Amino acid sequence: MKRTSIILILIFIVFFSCKQNKQEKKTTSEKLTFTEIIKEDYELYKPKKEVKAVLILFGGYPEGAEDIKREFKILDIARKNNIAVIMSNFNQKLWLEENEKHKLAKSLQNIIVENQLPTDNIYIGGFSSGGVVSLLISNFIVGMKQFYIAPKGVFIVDSPIDLVALYKSSEKNIERNFSEPSIQESTWLLETLGSNLGNPYDDIENYEDKSVFTFITENTSNLKKLKRTKIRLYTEPDTLWWKEHRMVDYEEMNAFYIKKLSENLAEKGYEYVEYIPTKNKGYRSNGERHPHSWAIVDTNDLINWMLN
Known part of the structure; x- marks a missing residue:
């Protein structure tokens, strides 16, 4: 009985070692x-x-x-x-x-x-x-x-x-005052777009020049x-x-x-x-x-x- 237990333990060790080697080889191969x-x-x-x-x-x-x-x-x-x-x-x-x-x-x-x-x-x-x-x-x-x-x-x-749409939606987000993350982002967007491109109501050409799509x-x-x-x-x-x-x-x-x-x-x-x-x-x-x-x-x- 004792000899059988030892054999089983050895088999388990060999099996586990082979499996681990395969995993290591796979990881190394990927790298x-x-x-x-x-x-x-x-x-x-x-x-x-x-x-x-x-x-x-x-x-x-x-x-x-x-x-x-x-x-x-x-x-x-x-x-x-x-x-x-x-x-x-x-x-x-x-x-x-x-x-x-x-x-x-x-x-x-x-x-x-x-x-x-x-x-x-x-x-x-x-x-x-x-x-x-x-x-x-x-x-x-x-x-x-x-x-x-x-x-x-x-x-x-x-x-x-669409930067024009972004400007106008930001105005609406601030007006509706619903979501704090949205208000913060919209405030920043209006400042960024306005200071660089003006507002789209008066300076639509600036927005067309920079935007992917108007x-x-x-x-x-x-x-x-x-x-x-x-x-x-x-x-x-x-x-x-x-x-x-x-x-x-x-x-x-x-x-x-x-x-x-x-x-x-x-x-x-x-x-x-x-x-x-x-x-x-x-x-x-x-x-x-x-x-x-x-x-x-x-x-x-x-x-x-x-x-x-």
């Missing part, structure tokens, strides 16, 4: 297939095999690379498909000045060249204000011959694309170079959530203007625009329900869109 390069301006996750595509990501107004990585679970599937992912620390922009476009485009090109990434299959996307940056910088790059990193596709995730005048001049570029517009138009938590109507939501942009571009002959509304997918990494989240993007479908 070997994906190089992490952490810089002040960005984080790069690069496959050690041939890179099939490059995905450049911009976070929302306060988000840097670490925030993107936490909220947008893209790295595992990117690694499996040999896609390099650049998570940018460039943020806090609702529009881009010309000098900022030049500087950012040059920076992105340098990152791609220095890390020997392919320039023929690049995609750019962003959440919230990061989506605004993605569209504006993509349009700029495509229109400038000095840059050879023109994206094949660009996507936004519930982005505030619904009231149907202006899309900042997207005119992207007519042959694939565009995806993600949003989660959960009107009940926004009514309960912010007391806003559908016409004040990002989702409304994103849908209107998709319709406007279709009318103007943009053949590669996809409007993608979602339902009950918006959750933050801490489990909080919020339709304004990275999580509304189906990562598997996004990768398929990039590779096909």
Whole structure:
């Protein structure tokens, strides 16, 4: 009996040891297939095999690379498909000045060249204000011959694309005095937009010059170079959530203007625009329900869109 017990213990030890070795080999293997390069301006996750595509990501107004990585679970599937992912620390922009476009485009090109990434299959996307940056910088790059990193596709995730609408909805938020976070954000927005662009009632041209889309005048001049570029517009138009938590109507939501942009571009002959509304997918990494989240993007479908 004693000998039998000893044999069983030895078998258990051998089995556990083999299992642990397999897990260690798997972890090591994953690290070997994906190089992490952490810089002040960005984080790069690069496959050690041939890179099939490059995905450049911009976070929302306060988000840097670490925030993107936490909220947008893209790295595992990117690694499996040999896609390099650049998570940018460039943020806090609702529009881009010309000098900022030049500087950012040059920076992105340098990152791609220095890390020997392919320039023929690049995609750019962003959440919230990061989506605004993605569209504006993509349009700029495509229109400038000095840059050879023109994206094949660009996507936004519930982005505030219409600065006029943002100004007017901020006025309404302050007037209704319903949600403290909304009041604080709206107060800041009115000050920021007003001090830089004036008010849209008197200075609509300033807003058209900076904005991705101006619904009231149907202006899309900042997207005119992207007519042959694939565009995806993600949003989660959960009107009940926004009514309960912010007391806003559908016409004040990002989702409304994103849908209107998709319709406007279709009318103007943009053949590669996809409007993608979602339902009950918006959750933050801490489990909080919020339709304004990275999580509304189906990562598997996004990768398929990039590779096909």
